[in-house]
Amino acid sequence: MTEAPALGALATPVSVISADTEVGVIEALLRTHPESIGLVASDAGRLFVLDRPQLETFLAGRLGYGRALLFHRPVRVLLGASALVLPAAMPWDDAARACLARPAPDRGTPVVVELGGGRLGIAPVGPLVEHLSRQYESLALRDALTGLGNRRMLTETAGAMLDAGRQVALLLIDLDRFKEINDSLGHSRGDQLLGKVAEALGPAHTFRLGGDEFVVLTDNLGDGSGDYLTGLGRRLLRAIQGPFVVAGVPITVEASLGIARTAAGRRTLSDLLAGADTAMYAAKRHRTAVEVWRPEFAAEQGIDLRLQSELRAAVDQGQLELHYQRLVDARTGETRSLEALVRWRHPRHGLLLPGVFVPGAERSEVINPLTDRILADAIGQAARWHHAGRPVPVAVNLPAPVLAQDRIVEVIRGLLAWHGLPGRSLIVEITESAVMTRPEESAERLRRLREQGVRVAVDDFGAGYTSLALLTQLPLDELKLDRAFVQRIHHDRDRAIVDAVAAMARGLGLTLVAEGVEDQATADILAGAGFDLLQGYHFGRPMPPDRLETVAA
Template identity: 35%
Template sequence: MAWRHVGRQRRVVTPGKRLPSPDVGIALLVATMLAVTVGLFVALGDQQTASVAEPGIPWWLLLPLFALAEVAVLHVPTSRGGAHTHSLRELPNVLGLAFLAPTAYLLAHLAGTGAALLLHRRQRGTKLAFNLALFSLEVVVGITAYRLVLGDASPVDPRGWLAALTATLLTDVLSALLIAGVIALHERELDRSVLAQTLTRGSLAVVANTALACLVVVLLVLESSALPLLVVVLLVMFVTYRAYLVLWVGHARVHQLYRFVQEAADLTGAEELVTVVLREARDVMHASAAEVVLLDGRGQIRRRALSEEAPDVVETAEPVPEETWWHCALDGEAVRADVTECDLHGADCRGGVAAPLRLAEAGVTGVLLVHDRTVDVDPFTPEDAQLFATLTAHASAALDNAFMLDKLRRVAAEREHQAMHDTLTGLPNRAGLSQRLEAALDGGTLALLLLGTDDIARVDDVLGHSSGMALLRLLAQRLGEASPEPVYRLEGDQFAVVLAGRAAGDALDLAGRLVAALRQPLLLGAVPLHVTARVGIACAPLDGADAEDLIRLAVLSMHTGAPGEITTAHGKALGVQDGQRRLVLAADLSTALDEGGLEVWYQPQVVLRDGTLHGAEALLRWQHPTYSWVNPGEIVDVAERAGQLLRLTEMVLATALEQRARWQRDGLSVSVSVNLAAQTIHEEDLAERVARHLWATRTPARLLVLEVTESGVMRDSERGLAVLRSLSQLGVELSIDDFGTGHSSLAYLDRLPVQEVKIDRAFVQALEGREHDSAVLRSTIGLAHEMGLRVVVEGVEGTEALRKVEDLGSDLGQGYVIARPMPGGDLFAWWTVRRHPLVCTGPDDAASRSVRSVDDSRQL
C-alpha cells in the first residue's frame, strides 16, 4: 500500500501499527486469513513452475527492499491526531511478481517485512501475527490476479503493466477492508473513512508507484544500465519532497499554535480552559493523553488528565512521586522522554514531552505533559519539544489570567453573599429581602410575612448576650425547617418569609405553621426556652407595590398584634376577624350553590394569526351581599376548607357546558375551558363525572378543555396521572395552567397527557422593554411547539404585548386587550359584532367597559 491514513491509536490499525487488545474475533480473523492464503497458494498449482522474466533476480536480493519499504516511510501528521503515511511498497511487490516464482516471492516478502516489524517496530504476539497474515494474503492474492491478467504476455508489455496495476490495486483494497474489519471487531463500529480515503488518495498513489515499478521492470529487462539514472532521479525527488514536507509541517505547527491561542483567548473560566488546553495539547502533539500536573506545596499533586480512554477530564490527587520522567520540567525547561523512559502508571507508551507551567495567581507550579503518540510516526523530536514549550507558555498565561478572574469572581461572590446574608444565622438579610421582593413584585401578587418576638431581649437580660445570640440561631434554624420558602433575618429578632404569587390565605396558613412550630421549646444547652411570636402580613398589590413600603407595613402590623397573634397590614387580627369572614363565606357558599348565587363568566381566547374566536375560559364570580366581589382564589380556599370543592367544580363544569351548548344552537361552535383545582384532580371518579356532563349537554369531548396545574398533579403524582389519563381517554383536551410558575417545567410535560400549555400572565407583564424576558418566552413557546403542544398566552393587556406574543409564535391569546370576562350572553353578542377577524383594542373598548374586573388568580 503506497498511501494510508492512520488515525488515533484506538481507531485505526495498520501494518506496522500497534493493534488493540486481542480478542476472539481478531484471532478468528487471523486464522481465516491464513486458511485463505493456504488455499489460494495450493490453488496456484502449476503456476509455481511458470516462467519468470529475464534476467532472474535471487529472492534474497529483494529481501532488503521489502524491509526498507516498511522502514523508510514518510509520515505527514494531520491537524487532529491522524497521519498520512507514504511508502514505495509497490516497487518490491512488482519486482517480486515479475521476477520471482510464487514461493520465492512469498518467502522474500515475509522475511523482509517480518524482520522490519520484529526488529524495527518491535512487534510481538497478535500484532505481529495479524500483519504477517495480512502480508501473506496480499502476496497470494496479488500473484493470482497478476497471473490471470498477464497470461502469456511479457511483464514489459502493456498487458504486463495492466497485470501489475490490477494486482497492486486489488491488494490495496483488500488490505483496507481487513484493517476496517479489525477496527469494527475492536470498536463495535465500522470506520468508513479508511475505505473512502483508500479508494481516493490511496488509489492514486498506488497507480503512480506501480507505474514507477513497471518502469524499473522495463529497464531491468531491456536496458539495465540505465537504472542508475532512475535511482538518481528518485533520490532527488525523495529529498525534494522531504524538504517540502518539513516546510509544510512547520506551517502546520504555526497554524495549530495560532488556533490554540485563539480558542484559549475566548475563554475566561479556569476549569473550561483546562479542558481546552488538554484537548488542544493532545491534538497538536498527536498524543493519546494529556495531563496538567499541579504541585500544591504540601507534598501533593493534582492531576487533570484527558485521554482517549477517558474523554472527559479526570481529576485525581496523590503524593508527589519520587522520580518521574517529567520532573525535570519543573526546573523551567521542556523535557522529552523516549519509549523506554516514558513509563506512566505502569503502562508503556510511545514517548512523551513535558513543559513547565508558571501559575502565579494560583500560587502553584506545575507541568503540562503529553504522552503516547497516536500515529505511527517517529517519537517526539526536539522540534516537537520546542513547539510544546511555546504552546505551554501561552497556556500558562491564559490559565494565569483565568485563575485570576476566577479568584476575582469568588471574592466578588463572597462579598455579595456577605452583603446579602446575616453573619450570625447565615440567613439572607434585609438587603436580600428587598432584592427578593423587587423580583417578586415584577411577577404580580405576593404575600410578606414578618415574624418577631420579645423573648430574645429577655434572654439577653437574664442569661447574657451570648445566650441571646445562641437562641437567635436556634430560632432561625427552627423557622427554616418549618418554612417551605427561604427565611430572611432583618434586624434584631425579626424574621421574614416571601410567598410569591400567593394571596393572604396562603400567608395565613404558613403563619399558623410557623407560630405552631415555635410552641415546642428551644433547647439552649440543657435549658428549654419557650418563644412566643407575633406575625404581621402585608400583600401586594393590595397593600402596595413597593418593597420598602411592604416591609414597613408588615412591621407595623406585627407590632399591632399581641404575642401569638397574626395580623394583616390593615390591623385586622386574622385569628378573629378573618376567621369570622371565612365562617360567613363558608356558610353562604353552600346557600349560593343551592340557590344559584354563583355566576360563571367567560373570557374569549382568539387565534392570534387571524383573530378568529377559538374558545372561552370559564371564570367563577360571586358578589357577596356583605363582602361584595369575592376573589375566586378565596372562593376556592373556602370551598376546600368547607368540603364543597368538588360540588363547586361540578357546578362550574355543568354551567359552562350548558352555555357552550346554547352558543352551539345559536351558531357559535367554540371550545370552553374549565379550571380544575388541585384537590379535584385526585378524585378517582372525576372522569365519570365529566362524562356524565358531556353526555347531558351533548358536547363533543374535544370541545372541553380542562386546565390543571402541574404542582397540583404532583401532590400525588401516581393518582393524579391516572385521573388525567382517564380524562384523556374520554377525548377531553388537557391544558397546563399558569405555566412557568411554581413547579411547572417542560421537563415534566412528557409525563402528562396534555395538548396545551397556558403561559402565565407574569411573563406577559414582563415583556415591555425587556429583551431577556422576550427570549425566555420565545424559547418556552418554541419548545412547547416542538413537543406538539398548543400555546395560550393569558393576561395580555396592551396592544404592544399582543403584538409581541404574536411575533413570538403563540397560538392563542387571552386578556383585557381582546376582551374582559363577561356573562355568556354578552360573549355571544360580542362575537356577533366581531365575526370578522379581531382588531387589537385596548381595555377601554366599548364591548368590555361594562364588565366588572375581578382578580382571577386561582381561577375556577
C-alpha cells in the first residue's frame, strides 16, 4: 500500500498578521497574492484562518454594503473558531480525519501547518479529503496486514481476465505448520512472518485470501504444460523460503502449492480456486510441495476427509498397528535398534500407510491421541522384548505439534515407569522443522527426556533447511541422513555432501544413520564413509513384531 505523503508537502508558507489589521489591508494583501488561499491571524496568542472565499462573502455583505461597512474595521470582527494547527510530518489521511472531526461549518476551512523553526504554512482541506477517500477505496480492495490484493480484488481481477477470454493459471499457496508458529511465537510475530512472505511474493497479481493462504494469478502459461506450471510453483516456494528472522528466530518457510488453470468446464474463479485447493492438499498429502490439479485428486480428497473423521475412532478401537524396521550395524550387519512405523488396518480400505493419514492428523488435535497410542504400543512391545532377554531399543517419531507441548515428557515418563523399562530402550526421532520455531523450548524438552535415559535422533536430516549451528544447541544422540542423499551417493557431488555430513557427525559425537539403503553396493560405500547404522529395504521391510526374523541386539 502506498505510504501517505506528509502534510508539509501540501502547505504554502504564510506570514502571521495581527487581528488588529484592517479588513481593507487584508483584502489588498490577498489581491497582491492571488495564489494564496488565505491568511493566518493572531489574536491573544490564538491562531485563526481567514480564507479567500470567506473574506469575499463578508465583503459582499447584505445588499452589497459589506465592503463599505468593514473596510476600516479590524479583522478581529470576522474571526470565528480557532484554527486547526497540525504538524508538517502528519500523513495526509490522518490530517483529513482531523479536519473532518471539526464541527460541520468549519470542516472546509484550511488548516495551519507547523513547518518548523517557528514558520507556519496553510493547507487546503480538499486534497486531504480526496486522498482519504481514495485510501478507503483502496482498503476495500487491499489486505490490511500485507497490502496485497484481497479476495474482492482477486474477484475483480480474475473476472476481467476471464471475461476477456484470457487463459490463466491460479496458484494457491498455503504455509505449512503456520499454526505452530502462531502458538509458539504469538500472533503478532506470525503477522510479521506473513508480511515478509508477502514482500517476497511481490504485489503483481498476488493476493492474500486470509490466514496463511496466498494466491498468484497469471496469464503467463509458457508452453501450457504441467511441467512449466510446476516449475513456476517451485520458483515461488523458493522465493518465500527465507529464512526470515522473526523475534530473533530464523524461520524457514515451508509451504504447499496447488495449481489450477482454465480449461473446458473450468472457466470461473470459483472453479479455479476449488481446483487449486484440491491440488494444494494433494501436495500436502503426498509431500511433493507442488501439484497441478488432476481429476483423481478430487476422489483422493474425499477419501482423505472421511479418513480424518474416522481416525479418532480408529485410535480408540485398536485399528492401528505397528510394524518394525531394522537398523543394522554398518560393519557387522547385526540389529542395533528397530523403528516403529504405524499402519492403519482400515475396515474398508485395508492396510493404509502413514502418508495417507498422518499429515492430516498433524493438522488436527487427533495427533496427540494418535502419538500416545503409538508410544504406548511401541514401549509395550519393547518391554516384552526386554523382559524376554532381547533388549533392543525402539525408535518412535515425535511430530512437531507433539514436541511443542510439555505433556509429552510426562507421557513418556509414565509409560516407561508403567512397563518397568529403562529409558535407553526408547529413541525419539524428531525432524528439523519440528524444532525451528522455538529451539530453546524444544531443546529443554529433549533434555528432560535424555535425563530419563531416552536417546534423541534427528530424522530426515538434509530434507529441511535448519542451520548446522542449531544442531550444536540440541541434545542429540543420532543423526539420520535423508534417503534422498543416500540414493544419489554414487554421484561425486552428492558423495561429497555425504562425506561432509559424516565428518560433522563425528565431530559432534553423534551416531550416524543412513536411511533408504537399497543394495549392498550402497551399504559398502556408506560403511566406508563412516556411517554407524544402516536402514532400508536391503535389510528388510517393516513388518509386524511376530514376523521379525531376529530382534537380537
